[in-house]
Amino acid sequence: MHEPLTAAEYRAIAKTITLPTSAFIDGAFRPAQSGKTFETKNPATGDLLAEISACDSSDVDFAVTKARAAFEDGRWRLLSPGERKRVLLGFARLLEDHRHELAVLESLDSGKPVRECQTVDVPDTIHTIRWHAELIDKLYDHTAPVGASALTMVVREPIGVVGAVLPWNFPLLMLAWKIGPALAAGCSVIVKPALETTLTTLRVAELAHEAGIPAGVFNVVTGGGKEVGEPIGLHMDIDMVTFTGSTPTGRRFLRYAADSNLKRIVLECGGKNPAVVMDDAEDLDLVAEQVVTGAFWNMGENCSATSRLLVHANIKDDLLARMGAYLREWKTGDPLDPENRIGALVSPTHFAKVKSYLDDLTKDKLVVAHGGETREGVYVEPTIIDGVSPASRLFREEIFGPVLSVTTFNSLSEAITLANDTPYGLAASVYTGSLRKAIRLSREIRAGVVTVNCFGEGDASTPFGGFKESGFGGRDKSIFAHDQYTELKTIWIDVSERSVDETVR
Ligand SMILES: NC(=O)C1=CN([C@@H]2O[C@H](COP(=O)(O)OP(=O)(O)OC[C@H]3O[C@@H](n4cnc5c(N)ncnc54)[C@H](O)[C@@H]3O)[C@@H](O)[C@H]2O)C=CC1
Numbered sequence: 407m408h409e410p411l412t413a414a415e416y417r418a419i420a421k422t423i424t425l426p427t428s429a430f431i432d433g434a435f436r437p438a439q440s441g442k443t444f445e446t447k448n449p450a451t452g453d454l455l456a457e458i459s460a461c462d463s464s465d466v467d468f469a470v471t472k473a474r475a476a477f478e479d480g481r482w483r484l485l486s487p488g489e490r491k492r493v494l495l496g497f498a499r500l501l502e503d504h505r506h507e508l509a510v511l512e513s514l515d516s517g518k519p520v521r522e523c524q525t526v527d528v529p530d531t532i533h534t535i536r537w538h539a540e541l542i543d544k545l546y547d548h549t550a551p552v553g554a555s556a557l558t559m560v561v562r563e564p565i566g567v568v569g570a571v572l573p574w575n576f577p578l579l580m581l582a583w584k585i586g587p588a589l590a591a592g593c594s595v596i597v598k599p600a601l602e603t604t605l606t607t608l609r610v611a612e613l614a615h616e617a618g619i620p621a622g623v624f625n626v627v628t629g630g631g632k633e634v635g636e637p638i639g640l641h642m643d644i645d646m647v648t649f650t651g652s653t654p655t656g657r658r659f660l661r662y663a664a665d666s667n668l669k670r671i672v673l674e675c676g677g678k679n680p681a682v683v684m685d686d687a688e689d690l691d692l693v694a695e696q697v698v699t700g701a702f703w704n705m706g707e708n709c710s711a712t713s714r715l716l717v718h719a720n721i722k723d724d725l726l727a728r729m730g731a732y733l734r735e736w737k738t739g740d741p742l743d744p745e746n747r748i749g750a751l752v753s754p755t756h757f758a759k760v761k762s763y764l765d766d767l768t769k770d771k772l773v774v775a776h777g778g779e780t781r782e783g784v785y786v787e788p789t790i791i792d793g794v795s796p797a798s799r800l801f802r803e804e805i806f807g808p809v810l811s812v813t814t815f816n817s818l819s820e821a822i823t824l825a826n827d828t829p830y831g832l833a834a835s836v837y838t839g840s841l842r843k844a845i846r847l848s849r850e851i852r853a854g855v856v857t858v859n860c861f862g863e864g865d866a867s868t869p870f871g872g873f874k875e876s877g878f879g880g881r882d883k884s885i886f887a888h889d890q891y892t893e894l895k896t897i898w899i900d901v902s903e904r905s906v907d908e909t910v911r
């Protein structure tokens with residue numbers, strides 16, 4: 407079903423797609439009230455794709471009014487969970503029907519290899535929507551053990567109007583991680599996609615409306631962080647913001663909440679994720695494939711990318727040789743060609759950031775074990791840098807590109823210290839043939855996801871989010887995401903024989 411097409415087929419689809427250009431509010435596409443637009447380009451070619459509405463606080467206010475009205479009149483919230491599930495499953499089917507179009511749109515807008523859009527982003531997006539749809543009519547509320555004189559219900563209710571502020575690295579999937587549980591819970595949402603990648607979000611909102619999600623429940627306000635993200639953060643009538651992006655911008659949302667209505671804030675921020683390879687790892691070819699994939703899929707534009715290889719000194723040279731051999735299978739080039747595993751970085755601005763780390767290599771006389779070059783346009787070859795010291799910015803800063811640093815250790819405790827030696831704590835992988843070491847490493851590394859003898863983020867059923875400066879306030883995915891989008895309410899019903907006077911104490 408989600409097998410890739412040929413490059414010719416993808417290019418033919420690209421020619422037929424109608425690009426959305428306006429914000430989507432209250433069930434209709436609408437230009438920004440100011441009439442302003444911004445350009446969105448294909449990062450792989452630099453060609454203009456579309457002029458998109460550049461919204462501001464007046465558009466956010468309008469969207470909040472409509473989202474609030476939809477929430478209050480209950481057109482979505484008051485449907486039974488089974489009824490919301492039926493509509494959401496229809497929405498997922500419609501996404502499936504449009505899977506090739508969505509994969510191409512995602513690739514054109516972000517530079518991601520269409521092969522990954524088709525085999526990972528689009529199917530995982532659909533699966534996430536389905537998973538939360540299927541969950542919602544299987545959740546029970548609670549009663550509390552208060553004795554026979556009262557019935558005390560502890561219920562979850564949708565939190566209200568949710569702002570979802572999205573990054574550009576997984577536009578479709580991050581959208582699904584937020585709207586899946588929010589819509590299933592009965593909330594209204596206002597999505598702000600990243601400036602770089604608005605197109606699939608707009609198309610998905612249109613398809614959601616077509617599937618029967620009522621007007622005002624799923625709105626998209628397009629535009630910049632300052633112009634749209636900040637008004638969402640500061641809005642007095644938004645109940646919650648869920649954010650994925652950089653740690654500095656995440657911090658801003660905590661300030662916005664403090665300066666406005668104490669809205670709930672959930673942050674999924676950066677990472678500097680280690681792969682720890684012990685010298686008893688069993689299959690070094692497999693480890694090489696996992697580390698390369700963890701580091702370089704999606705061009706390393708991934709908050710959970712493996713960005714630091716911590717390897718036992720005894721096996722470092724052997725492992726790097728195997729990684730280099732495997733990387734020869736990875737081709738860089740046109741994202742619409744499914745043979746290519748490395749596409750374009752998302753923008754010239756981001757390319758300049760990643761390149762600045764490569765520029766340090768000669769200055770700091772570091773050993774490049776693989777890659778190290780850029781190509782015409784915004785392409786960076788997968789790069790492995792050996793001998794990186796824990797003090798270096800290569801070791802400490804989130805690069806968010808295809809750059810992997812290598813540092814050696816000589817003992818398990820040294821590996822744990824190195825793994826924890828950054829402000830982040832999102833993800834980690836450990837490779838060892840010893841169960842004892844696997845458990846010690848996975849319990850002592852401070853990260854939200856630790857994978858053993860593999861790389862990955864789990865699936866829709868497993869929570870995703872970080873320790874330390876990688877996250878705040880909750881987890882995406884899984885049954886635990888439901889907690890983010892709901893409030894707990896206690897309803898205490900007196901069922902005693904006492905008079906009213908006796909009950910008022
Ligand atoms: N954790 C993750 O998944 C991501 C991490 N990043 C990291 O952040 C770096 C910078 O990328 P950016 O796109 O600039 O990330 P960012 O964190 O600034 O952007 C994420 C979202 O926040 C919005 N935003 C930006 N400034 C805002 C503000 N002042 N108030 C409210 N909303 C605001 C953006 O428009 C976007 O929708 C990357 O190089 C990477 O290291 C970027 C994207 C995703």
Ligand code: BAL
Nearest residue numbers: 575576650708709710
């Ligand atoms: N790895 C998926 C989540 C993210 O990059 O933000």
